[in-house]
Amino acid sequence: xxxxxxxxxxxxxxxxxxxxxxxxxxxxxxxxxxxxxxxxxxxxxxxxxxxxxxxxxxxxxxxxxxxxxxxxxxxxxxxxxxxxxxxxxxxxxxxxxxxxxxxxxxxxxxxxxxxxxxxxxxxxxxxxxxxxxxxxxxxxxxxxxxxxxxxxxxxxxxxxxxxxxxxxxxxxxxxxxxxxxxxxxxxxxxxxxxxxxxxxxxxxxxxxxxxxxxxxxxxxxxxxxxxxxxxxxxxxxxxxxxxxx
Numbered sequence: 282x283x284x285x286x287x288x289x290x291x292x293x294x295x296x297x298x299x300x301x302x303x304x305x306x307x308x309x310x311x312x313x314x315x316x317x318x319x320x321x322x323x324x325x326x327x328x329x330x331x332x333x334x335x336x337x338x339x340x341x342x343x344x345x346x347x348x349x350x351x352x353x354x355x356x357x358x359x360x361x362x363x364x365x366x367x368x369x370x371x372x373x374x375x376x377x378x379x380x381x382x383x384x385x386x387x388x389x390x391x392x393x394x395x396x397x398x399x400x401x402x403x404x405x406x407x408x409x410x411x412x413x414x415x416x417x418x419x420x421x422x423x424x425x426x427x428x429x430x431x432x433x434x435x436x437x438x439x440x441x442x443x444x445x446x447x448x449x450x451x452x453x454x455x456x457x458x459x460x461x462x463x464x465x466x467x468x469x470x471x472x473x474x475x476x477x478x479x480x481x482x483x484x485x486x487x488x489x490x491x492x493x494x495x496x497x498x499x500x501x502x503x504x505x506x507x508x509x510x511x512x513x514x515x516x517x518x519x520x521x522x523x524x525x526x
Contacts, residue, residue, distance in 0.1 A: 293324040300337035306344040325398040330363035353379030360394035408435040420453040429466035449483040456489035486524040
């Protein structure tokens with residue numbers, strides 16, 4: 282079953298559940314086409330995935346692919362909302378088949394996903410600089426969905442500027458309740474930045490209550506050349522004090 286809600290002009294909220302049939306995808310195509318004809322607007326999509334659905338037959342898969350071919354060229358933005366690790370790959374895979382910009386949001390960022398889908402441009406997130414720390418410290422707070430553009434426009438220039446006047450630098454990264462996710466291209470930029478300046482970071486403090494992020498940082502900390510430590514959001518002041526040492 283695919284529940285379809287057009288309660289907001291220019292936006293279709295889809296909730297696929299269970300075994301999806303060929304008729305489910307046919308009904309979805311008809312609903313989108315009817316909405317376009319009646320409102321003269323092409324809706325962007327927010328797909329809310331509480332549990333991963335599946336196709337009930339080869340015919341359902343074929344009809345799904347047909348839907349993507351027919352509508353993927355006209356829909357501009359698709360937000361995928363859910364916490365399954367498999368959804369992290371969805372934007373990268375789907376991006377090879379459709380022209381739409383696809384972003385993933387965690388389940389608790391449903392309202393942020395709707396706001397992004399309704400916005401005129403693709404500005405899902407940003408890095409905000411945190412003031413009040415020494416000159417050799419880069420302190421940033423991630424807001425929304427961080428993309429490669431945020432690295433190119435904000436973080437990479439900050440790192441390059443600091444390294445002109447300091448041999449090594451320190452970094453404080455805050456991922457609190459306003460953070461949503463990293464896009465695949467942002468993760469690639471992050472990796473390239475780390476390799477390019479492998480020995481440049483003397484201390485890295487990551488402040489977050491998000492379990493998988495804390496675990497990932499702790500997993501890779503032993504192979505990092507500099508000191509790496511995680512802190513809960515409530516201990517942001519302690520993270521600041523540690524990173525400046």
